[in-house]
Amino acid sequence: MSQTEFISVDSVDMSVELAGVRLKNPLLTASGTCGYGLEYAPYVDLAQLGAFTTKSITPEVRKGNPPERIVETSSGMLNAIGLANVGWQRFLTEKVPQLPQLGVPIFVNVAGHRLEDYLTVCRAIDPLPEIAGIELNVSCPNVADGLTFGTNPQLLEQLVAEVRKELARCILIVKLSPNVTDICQMARAAISGGAQVLSMVNTFSGMAINIKSWRPMLANNSGGLSGPAIKPLAIYQIHQVYSKVAKAAGVPIIGMGGIRTWEDAVEFALAGATALAVGTQLFIDPGTPLRIVEELRIYLAEKGLGRFNDLVGRLQLHSV
Amino acid sequence: MVFMHSKVNHRGAKILVGEVHHNEPRCREHYCLQIRCQQFPAAEPGQFVHLIHQQHPLPPTARERNHEQPWMNGPPSSSNELLIRRAFSIAGIQQLDPESVLIDVIYRVVGKGTRWMASQRPGDPINVLGPLGNCFTTQPRQQSALLVAGGVGVPPMIWWAEELRRRNISTVAIIGVQRADLLPLKLVPATMAQWTGYPPIFAIEEFARSQVPVLITTDDGTLGTRGWVTDALQHYLTEQQPAPTTTQIYTCGPEVMMRRVAETGEHYHFPVQVCMERSMACGMGTCQSCVVAVQDDAALDGWRYELCCSDGPIFDGRRLRWTTDTYAH
Numbered sequence: 001m002s003q004t005e006f007i008s009v010d011s012v013d014m015s016v017e018l019a020g021v022r023l024k025n026p027l028l029t030a031s032g033t034c035g036y037g038l039e040y041a042p043y044v045d046l047a048q049l050g051a052f053t054t055k056s057i058t059p060e061v062r063k064g065n066p067p068e069r070i071v072e073t074s075s076g077m078l079n080a081i082g083l084a085n086v087g088w089q090r091f092l093t094e095k096v097p098q099l100p101q102l103g104v105p106i107f108v109n110v111a112g113h114r115l116e117d118y119l120t121v122c123r124a125i126d127p128l129p130e131i132a133g134i135e136l137n138v139s140c141p142n143v144a145d146g147l148t149f150g151t152n153p154q155l156l157e158q159l160v161a162e163v164r165k166e167l168a169r170c171i172l173i174v175k176l177s178p179n180v181t182d183i184c185q186m187a188r189a190a191i192s193g194g195a196q197v198l199s200m201v202n203t204f205s206g207m208a209i210n211i212k213s214w215r216p217m218l219a220n221n222s223g224g225l226s227g228p229a230i231k232p233l234a235i236y237q238i239h240q241v242y243s244k245v246a247k248a249a250g251v252p253i254i255g256m257g258g259i260r261t262w263e264d265a266v267e268f269a270l271a272g273a274t275a276l277a278v279g280t281q282l283f284i285d286p287g288t289p290l291r292i293v294e295e296l297r298i299y300l301a302e303k304g305l306g307r308f309n310d311l312v313g314r315l316q317l318h319s320v
Numbered sequence: 321m322v323f324m325h326s327k328v329n330h331r332g333a334k335i336l337v338g339e340v341h342h343n344e345p346r347c348r349e350h351y352c353l354q355i356r357c358q359q360f361p362a363a364e365p366g367q368f369v370h371l372i373h374q375q376h377p378l379p380p381t382a383r384e385r386n387h388e389q390p391w392m393n394g395p396p397s398s399s400n401e402l403l404i405r406r407a408f409s410i411a412g413i414q415q416l417d418p419e420s421v422l423i424d425v426i427y428r429v430v431g432k433g434t435r436w437m438a439s440q441r442p443g444d445p446i447n448v449l450g451p452l453g454n455c456f457t458t459q460p461r462q463q464s465a466l467l468v469a470g471g472v473g474v475p476p477m478i479w480w481a482e483e484l485r486r487r488n489i490s491t492v493a494i495i496g497v498q499r500a501d502l503l504p505l506k507l508v509p510a511t512m513a514q515w516t517g518y519p520p521i522f523a524i525e526e527f528a529r530s531q532v533p534v535l536i537t538t539d540d541g542t543l544g545t546r547g548w549v550t551d552a553l554q555h556y557l558t559e560q561q562p563a564p565t566t567t568q569i570y571t572c573g574p575e576v577m578m579r580r581v582a583e584t585g586e587h588y589h590f591p592v593q594v595c596m597e598r599s600m601a602c603g604m605g606t607c608q609s610c611v612v613a614v615q616d617d618a619a620l621d622g623w624r625y626e627l628c629c630s631d632g633p634i635f636d637g638r639r640l641r642w643t644t645d646t647y648a649h
């Protein structure tokens with residue numbers, strides 16, 4: 001950490017690159033927390049984001065789980081939305097035409113319960129000029145064997161490889177599931193399958209129980225934990241994947257999990273995240289990513305860093 | 321009050337920072353909160369606000385912050401902070417003076433969020449997202465209205481009663497609470513009993529303003545008639561025989577109660593507008609957490625989910641698909 005010559009806040013270069021897609025700044029929205037595109041437009045100037053990630057799209061229209069679908073827990077929230085979405089056909093006809101209004105690169109998150117599900121949606125999305133990339137949500141169980149794609153390295157590598165073959169223009173982002181013993185193994189599998197960017201972390205599996213009724217708080221019984229509660233877990237997984245796998249492979253990481261402030265963003269960047277996504281905090285204030293960009297700029301200038309990229313992976317471990 | 325984001329949406333909702341003007345207990349578990357804002361977008365009865373503590377010091381511009389050190393330590397955080405906002409019906413809005421608007425919220429202390437609210441003192445900042453959701457409506461030929469509310473379902477009815485009065489619709493409220501000490505309203509000596517039937521009519525300050533008489537039921541008979549609000553409704557409909565073609569029923573409260581009201585209304589051919597409640601993360605239509613099942617003839621299995629925060633919270637009772645496993649809270 002060197003204090004160098006004066007760098008003006010305006011001159012700090014916030015741009016980053018994800019597998020050839022240039023973002024004017026590193027702040028994204030996290031899938032499932034920002035709708036299909038224009039939902040937050042009344043509240044914030046979405047054109048100032050680095051990029052936008054849609055909620056998960058599946059081949060079929062999905063109603064999702066019955067309510068209650070969310071519950072607040074200590075410094076976090078559990079959700080079991082159940083991949084509720086309009087299905088790719090309505091996504092194409094109703095949502096895609098609105099996307100250019102955002103004025104930023106768009107990543108479409110794709111989910112499924114069998115290989116064919118992913119392929120159907122990816123084939124349909126890849127040719128669309130409005131879309132810059134596909135993010136695979138692999139935290140779904142495979143109907144064939146009940147295994148979650150993202151928790152089995154063979155299944156994951158095969159899925160990623162099959163999808164990659166279909167893509168002619170979209171970049172391929174793989175969103176890792178954190179519910180595994182060895183996240184590096186999954187990162188390696190995704191990269192050998194052809195992942196160009198890793199995004200992490202998705203939500204951690206969890207449960208909350210109503211002590212009056214002795215029933216789970218969520219109608220789905222369990223759900224995914226997000227928010228500040230998972231931030232240290234996310235940072236540790238990103239640190240591991242960056243230092244052991246992604247850095248050497250030259251694969252950038254989109255980091256997320258409890259980011260609320262610019263200080264959180266700095267931690268994620270130091271751990272190795274090239275880009276940063278805000279999820280749960282958008283529910284409280286959709287303007288959060290834009291504020292973080294501005295505050296990061298000031299931090300970088302004060303640290304004498306001319307580019308956001310200069311911060312990525314700069315963590316200095318204690319010698320133990 | 322300062323705007324964090326001044327962009328207005330099609331319904332006019334904004335995120336803004338107000339301050340607590342008044343926050344006092346109303347009965348054993350209910351508080352009345354008044355939030356003072358410099359201005360508030362046009363709102364209608366039935367709409368709600370989504371509240372949370374003011375997380376950041378008001379964001380100064382990047383320029384103002386540059387080269388100051390204290391912010392390097394970050395905003396204060398505490399472990400009993402709320403994570404997501406809490407939804408409350410607007411119980412009234414008034415212009416306090418040319419510079420400020422008062423938003424009334426009546427809330428029952430049930431958990432962490434409402435305990436935090438009860439601890440707020442005049443002058444404390446509070447972050448307000450709103451107004452959100454749709455609103456109660458009247459029909460062109462409508463002459464009368466019945467407001468049927470239980471417990472914390474009362475607040476939106478106070479403001480709606482005022483508006484109904486303005487629209488010259490003759491209105492009666494039927495309010496049910498568990499016990500007398502859980503009535504979040506002020507009783508005044510009954511001076512305006514236009515109807516001398518059974519059950520007895522009360523004058524409640526909040527409704528007397530709008531000249532709306534109130535029938536009260538309590539589960540234990542400590543005030544008004546012992547029994548359920550739905551029994552009182554049934555009684556009223558059969559005794560008074562209002563005309564279904566010119567009367568609408570509006571209901572808000574526990575889901576089981578609202579279901580009975582909707583079914584009673586349907587039985588006697590009255591339209592019923594139901595104010596639903598769901599746990600909400602965003603309130604802005606993005607997170608899909610607040611779903612309510614409604615009939616949809618176009619869907620293969622005859623139903624679909626709509627969002628309580630943006631399609632609701634007011635739903636046509638005939639469209640709702642009630643589930644037996646009603647809302648657990």
Ligand SMILES: Cc1cc2nc3c(=O)[nH]c(=O)nc-3n(C[C@H](O)[C@H](O)[C@H](O)COP(=O)(O)OP(=O)(O)OC[C@H]3O[C@@H](n4cnc5c(N)ncnc54)[C@H](O)[C@@H]3O)c2cc1C
Binds near residue numbers: 429432
């Ligand atoms: C449109 C709408 C209008 C409402 N109007 C009022 C009102 O005027 N007065 C009033 O007292 N209450 C009202 N509620 C209910 C109020 O939002 C909850 O009582 C409150 O969120 C409880 O928060 P808590 O942290 O104290 O309770 P906890 O039980 O600790 O809350 C934990 C979580 O559950 C959610 N939650 C718990 N109960 C409810 C509930 N009944 N409805 C929605 N979310 C819930 C909270 O948002 C929070 O995320 C309304 C709810 C909705 C959706």
Ligand SMILES: Cc1cc2nc3c(=O)[nH]c(=O)nc-3n(C[C@H](O)[C@H](O)[C@H](O)COP(=O)(O)O)c2cc1C
Binds near residue numbers: 137230
């Ligand atoms: C309500 C909700 C819905 C989500 N839906 C999706 C989804 O559809 N697909 C997906 O890949 N991730 C989904 N996520 C996970 C987020 O994109 C993100 O990975 C996670 O919430 C961690 O970030 P956060 O702590 O900032 O929210 C969802 C999260 C929440 C809270």
Ligand code: FES
Binds near residue numbers: 606
């Ligand atoms: S609360 Fe998020 S969609 Fe309704």
